[in-house]
Amino acid sequence: MEEILMTPGPVKILPRILEAMSKPVKYHRGSEFAALYSDIVEMLKEIFQTENDIFVLSGSGTCAMEAAIGNIVRTDDRVLCISNGKFGERFIEIASKYSNAVMPLRFEWGLPVAVNHVAGAIDYFEPDVVTMVHNETSTGVLNPAVDIGALVKNANAIFVLDCITSIGGDDVPVDNIGADIAIVGSQKCIGAPPGLSALSISEEAWKRITANERRKPYYMDLISYKKSFEKLQTPYTPALPLFSALHEALRIVREEGLHHRILRHRTLARAVREAASRMNLQLFPKRAYSNTVTAINLPHGITEDEMKKEMRRRGIIIVGGQDKVKGKIFRIATMGNVSADDVIYTINALEDVLISRGLLHENERGVGVKTAERIIEL
Ligand SMILES: Cc1ncc(COP(=O)(O)O)c(C=O)c1O
Known part of the structure; x- marks a missing residue:
């Protein structure tokens, strides 16, 4: 009996995507990969509903969460981490590795985050960076991203939004929300195999990343992703079969x-x-x-x-x-x-x-x- 995966990632992979993944590997410094990567980013921009830069990382959603925090956050930056579930907690853990001034703002599991409490915390704490999970997979709750995005913008802070289980399945207008960094995972609503993540980066976020000269990540240094993207490449060898699979999965999203x-x-x-x-x-x-x-x-x-x-x-x-x-x-x-x-x-x-x-x-x-x-x- 064939089993049906009704899990919140990985998800069922359609035969077309499996086939794409098993095609001969392309050279990642050649024109074929450049065309593939360019296409992927173009299709991702459609589902992120953004004009911001997008990069694909050869690592799961958590890799992109850490890339976001690691590139943006300096040791003394105030980071407000809004949490109402396991993945909100993950941001607290990651941020605590990069900053000495993390303020967790916790809400009951099973409830959406309360906008007025977030507003109060932002006023009080004056954060440089705010993190939130859009779709909290651990509790099945969708958080009010538009409202929180407006508060964060108003406070001139950077908004890092985990959309790992919403982009590609729900309406996530990244630019309207004002998410400076939005993150998706390949193995969720996009329907590709696990192993890749993608993140969008706004102008404001770039300013902070560039100013953060002592940013710690090496493999996930987003400036090297930006430089390599000028040649439609990734800085290090990408997970090529997964890129082919993601490309096909995104074509299916576009067709639908x-x-x-x-x-x-x-x-x-x-x-x-x-x-x-x-x-x-x-x-x-x-x-x-x-x-x-x-x-x-x-x-x-x-x-x-x-x-x-x-x-x-x-x-x-x-x-x-x-x-x-x-x-x-x-x-x-x-x-x-x-x-x-x-x-x-x-x-x-x-x-x-x-x-x-x-x-x-x-x-x-x-x-x-x-x-x-x-x-x-x-
Ligand atoms: C909302 C959310 N954030 C982050 C993650 C972590 O992603 P990954 O397991 O791809 O590293 C998950 C995985 O289930 C998730 O649902």
Whole structure:
């Protein structure tokens, strides 16, 4: 039985992308790679909705998070790290390696960040840099990027926004938000294999990076990425097969059209949410639901490991909770090239697991699937 990956990265890889990845490797200092890289960046600009520079790094999302912080932040820079989940915490950890003046601003997991509290913290702390995660994958919450972006701009600070699980699946107008650095991962909504990340860099961010003469990263020194990009190259040998795969994945995004892709992500996430509610499950977030990953409270009567195992026996791979919410929630992602059928199979399996555990009555078999079908067909 072929298993269906409903995990928040890596995601299902379409055969076209696998094929592209297995083509003979191109020389990375030649014209073929230059054309490929140029195309990739052009297509990334469309989904980032930005005019800013974009670079692709041969490393996963965390690599780009560290590249952003490592290049921008000086030891005495004040860094306000907004956090309402595991990935917000990651920014705190990374920033603490580069600055002695990190101020974590924490919100309850499962709630979006509160704009008025952020405004107060910005007034009080006068940060040089503010970090936030747009789509907090660990809790299934979408944070108010536009509002926070406006506050950060108003304070003349640099805004670093993790859009690792939103760009390519949700509407992320990087320039409207005013994100000076926005980051995406290859293995999420774009639907490419894991191993690459990309980040956009604004004029303001460049000013700080250039002024930061003692910036610490060597492999991820963004100035060397900028210089190499003049020749449409990367400073060091790129993960060539992954670049080919990313190129094909982005072509698929373009063929689908960003608008349709966002709509599909929103519809499929809504189908999961409403089907779950119809099966008497409770969503973990109280509001501000992610359009790419749904976090659901584990009902009494089944553990996280049992839920994952039971779903896997039915051919569906899902994930549990992380850190604080481990053992309390399970998550179903609807990212990338996930199809309506994938979602229906998943809901069908979930229904079956719940019935087998006595958590849903046999009479109710089909309620989740019907709900999901109705939403998908709307
Ligand atoms: C919001 C968010 N930020 C950062 C990361 C880290 O990305 P990676 O595992 O690609 O390094 C993830 C991965 O799940 C994520 O969902």
